[in-house]
Amino acid sequence: MTVRVRFAPSPTGRLHVGNIRTALINWLFAREQGGQFVLRIDDTDLERSTKEFEQGIETDLAWLGMIWDEKYSQSARFPLYHQAMERLKAAGRLYPCYETGEELDRRRKVQLTRGQPPIYDRAALKLTDAERAALEAEGRRPHWRFRLEGKRVTWEDLARGHCEVDTASMSDPVLIREDGAFLYTLPSVVDDIDMAISHVIRGEDHVTNTGAQIEIFEALGAKAPRFAHTTLLVGADGEGLSKRLGSLSILQLRDEGYEPLAVVSHLARIGTSDPLEPGESIEALASAFAFDKMARHPGRYDPADLARLNGATLHAMPYETAQPRLAALGADLGESFWLAVRANLGLFADAAAWATVVTGSAEPLIAEEDRPVVAAALDLLPAMLDGDSWGAWTSAVKEKTGAKGRGLFMPLRRALTGRDHGPEMAPLLPLIGRDKAARRLAGETA
Ligand code: GLU
Numbered sequence: 001m002t003v004r005v006r007f008a009p010s011p012t013g014r015l016h017v018g019n020i021r022t023a024l025i026n027w028l029f030a031r032e033q034g035g036q037f038v039l040r041i042d043d044t045d046l047e048r049s050t051k052e053f054e055q056g057i058e059t060d061l062a063w064l065g066m067i068w069d070e071k072y073s074q075s076a077r078f079p080l081y082h083q084a085m086e087r088l089k090a091a092g093r094l095y096p097c098y099e100t101g102e103e104l105d106r107r108r109k110v111q112l113t114r115g116q117p118p119i120y121d122r123a124a125l126k127l128t129d130a131e132r133a134a135l136e137a138e139g140r141r142p143h144w145r146f147r148l149e150g151k152r153v154t155w156e157d158l159a160r161g162h163c164e165v166d167t168a169s170m171s172d173p174v175l176i177r178e179d180g181a182f183l184y185t186l187p188s189v190v191d192d193i194d195m196a197i198s199h200v201i202r203g204e205d206h207v208t209n210t211g212a213q214i215e216i217f218e219a220l221g222a223k224a225p226r227f228a229h230t231t232l233l234v235g236a237d238g239e240g241l242s243k244r245l246g247s248l249s250i251l252q253l254r255d256e257g258y259e260p261l262a263v264v265s266h267l268a269r270i271g272t273s274d275p276l277e278p279g280e281s282i283e284a285l286a287s288a289f290a291f292d293k294m295a296r297h298p299g300r301y302d303p304a305d306l307a308r309l310n311g312a313t314l315h316a317m318p319y320e321t322a323q324p325r326l327a328a329l330g331a332d333l334g335e336s337f338w339l340a341v342r343a344n345l346g347l348f349a350d351a352a353a354w355a356t357v358v359t360g361s362a363e364p365l366i367a368e369e370d371r372p373v374v375a376a377a378l379d380l381l382p383a384m385l386d387g388d389s390w391g392a393w394t395s396a397v398k399e400k401t402g403a404k405g406r407g408l409f410m411p412l413r414r415a416l417t418g419r420d421h422g423p424e425m426a427p428l429l430p431l432i433g434r435d436k437a438a439r440r441l442a443g444e445t446a
Helices: 017-032 051-064 078-090 101-113 129-137 185-194 204-219 250-255 260-269 282-287 303-315 319-328 335-344 350-359 368-380 389-401 406-417 425-432 434-441
Strands: 004-007 036-041 070-073 094-097 143-146 152-157 161-166 174-176 199-203 226-230
Touching: 004 017, 004 199, 017 036, 017 051, 017 199, 017 226, 017 250, 017 260, 017 282, 036 051, 051 250, 051 260, 078 094, 078 143, 078 174, 078 185, 094 174, 143 204, 152 204, 152 226, 161 204, 174 185, 185 204, 199 204, 204 226, 250 260, 260 282, 260 303, 303 335, 319 335, 319 350, 335 350, 335 425, 350 425, 368 389, 368 406, 368 434, 389 406, 389 425, 406 425, 406 434, 425 434
Parallel strands: 004 036, 036 070, 199 226
Antiparallel strands: 094 143, 143 174, 152 161
16 A cells, blocks of 8 residues: 555644644655655635745745645645535435524523533424525525434544544534535545545544544545544643644744754654654654654643754754855854864854854953963963863963862853853864964953
8 A cells, every 4th residue: 555644734824833743743654654745735715725824834844854745735626525515415415504603502502501412403404495495595505514424433543543433422514614615524535535645644633523534435435544643732831732832833943043853853752752852864753753652642842852952953963064054154164163063052053153252253251360370371372272282281271270170161261262151162272273362361352
């Protein structure tokens, strides 16, 4: 069987961490299985869907490295949905209903006060032709419901194991609104059939839908695909994702300077038995992907983990990968510079500040009590600086002044870089060079 999966976002907003995780799991599974990943734009809601959001979805997926094999727009496929609608009508599975929203609300309230489940009572199925004609004459337009068989629908879910939904406990779903618009349910099934989708992978908020959709697959004479319903993300506190995190867009993460590899590594590994560490590449994450590794409890999305993974991604980044980006920042000072600073970066752009420390100017920080150590260091500064200079030099300063540990290294770091924290000094010192080092130790901004 060829594995074919689809990611079906509605272009009514930018992708956020929740829905991009669904996209990612689809993508990883497809790659791991040697299958195909279909991007299906769920734009049947013509009023709320926009081309700009569709473009944004493509930009976000491409930035993260999730390239699709095929792309479709549902808005171009209405004839297929109409055909399916006619088939279901002919089979007696789709029936017109005329209740208004208020009427349905009222009935639900009555059911609830009687202690009954608020399920649609199928009153419309009992309408005679004359009654329907009278309602239409009043100007009412029908919406269309799918008649469920009212049975136990079961499937073996790749993420949740054995699943059962009792469709007798559900209202017949509305598939077509009274203005003729298709809701998501039917086009999704029609396309899953037409596009030969083998696995539907989506969030567990769709489990109930799946019960009804499996009945629709069967009513259209098709075999339902396999399903995987993944747990939704929760915040670090274990509660549902906060509004802020839930709507945190990929665009924002990109603007904040996060690495795409850190974002996908984080989302691929949250709530799995793999360690929360960066993968070497998105392809490497795919090779390691397995539904078996996914925990049944929700994954905790903690922004601090992403920050850590981002740093770890940079710490492992080879110079060849970093070089064009350093050049774009005006901070390409060669491989030795990159190797010296990368271990200290939280965000790539921080490299620019270190390039300034090395080639631009820095204002030395020299506290009163550190003056003797700094003055001795200036006296003892070797004529030539290389990677080994730091060790010999600081030993000499230690011997002369008695300063050691933090009391030795901190004054030198602060004088040479104008900062309290930063990359290891040993490789940094020769990059700063003797001239600047001497001037800074003398208290000059250089
Ligand atoms: N557009 C739907 C959603 O984002 C697709 C759900 C599905 O994958 O079937 O919820």
